[in-house]
Amino acid sequence: MLAIAAAVVFGIYLLLDLFDVKTTDLFNFPTFAALGLLLLSLYLAGIGSGPRNGSGGSGRRFSGRRPGRG
Template structure:
């Protein structure tokens, strides 16, 4: 979820940069602030904070083998 939020922030920053506007807020919506916010969200995502992909929890973890298992001869 944080990676999606970072993508939205980066897309918004890119759109503001292409349109060369700051929406009337010179210090709030500038390119550097949105870039830092997007990088912060990506750093949180890579650190494991938020609802990202999880492994080893619940009954859906591990490999599923249907029929013969590979490597068993």
């Protein structure tokens, strides 16, 4: 989810840059870059990467007959 938010931030800045929209000092390139990179770093750190399995353990979960077993 955070990676999507970072993409949105970078996309908004790209559109503002392409249409040459004048922004205030609050919304300039370093602000957008810092916000986007912060969101990406949080995503890569594993924060906000989605729901976790409550049962613990990893691997696939199959219901019914497992594939590949005769």
